[in-house]
Amino acid sequence: MYWETAISAPEAPTAALQKLLEVLADVECVNDAGVVPTALLQEAEHWGIPLRQTAEGLQLEYPHAPLSRPEIAAVANIPEAQIRILPACASTNSAMLDSDANPGICLAESQWAGRGRRARHWSSPFGRHLAMSYGWTQAASINPALTLVAGLGVFQVLQKSISGLWIKWPNDIWIGGQKLGGLLLEARRLPPGKTAWYLAWG
Structure with missing residues (x-):
């Protein structure tokens, strides 16, 4: 669809964030993740990844229904x-x-x-x-x-x-x-x- 932000080619999310996303893509909430480092949450925000730390655990909030x-x-x-x-x-x-x-x-x-x-x-x-x-x-x-x-x-x-x-x-x-x-x-x-x-x- 319409691309909103141009970025430099070498830039990419860290391996830690990519691994976390793979886990969250398979479950609704990770309740044993502990306190996620602030830097990781800030990195997710930089990439437009809607991570949310709640009392239940860490959640990935899809703006629309996830791909099925x-x-x-x-x-x-x-x-x-x-x-x-x-x-x-x-x-x-x-x-x-x-x-x-x-x-x-x-x-x-x-x-x-x-x-x-x-x-x-x-x-x-x-x-x-x-x-x-x-x-x-x-x-x-x-x-x-x-x-x-x-x-x-x-x-x-x-x-x-x-x-x-x-x-x-x-x-x-x-x-x-x-x-x-x-x-x-x-x-x-x-x-x-x-x-x-x-x-x-x-």
Whole structure:
């Protein structure tokens, strides 16, 4: 969706915060975390991660309903095992490119280094944007116009419920004067003679 804050590429949440987010993404509340260091809570606030320390424990407050693997599997008609949902990552494409798992769908509640044109990097607030990558493998090469066609497909789907959409070359979707989202296509060579392709929306 619309990227709000540009950040430098090397910057990333600390390993401690990333580990904490992974735990909180699986449970509603961590009641044995003790007193979380103030610096960690401040870091979470810096990244727009809504952590809250209560009498019951540490909670991750989603601004909207969290991404649901069962619901996505039912709508997309794919096995839940092929869906990854991350509380935060550099980018969903990077997460898939760095993984040995079979291509599927990867979604994230937030990204701190989404990649755009001209090596631009972007961050997205927690739980407010749709960041997703779809991966597949094939032996043959693909038409480089795929991202253009994919962008048009997204436009045709969204225009049924959102007015004022337009496409900015080559594959960004805009509404009014703001960017709604864009597409990125990347590839990774696999043996023997196959290629894994990753198409990201963010």
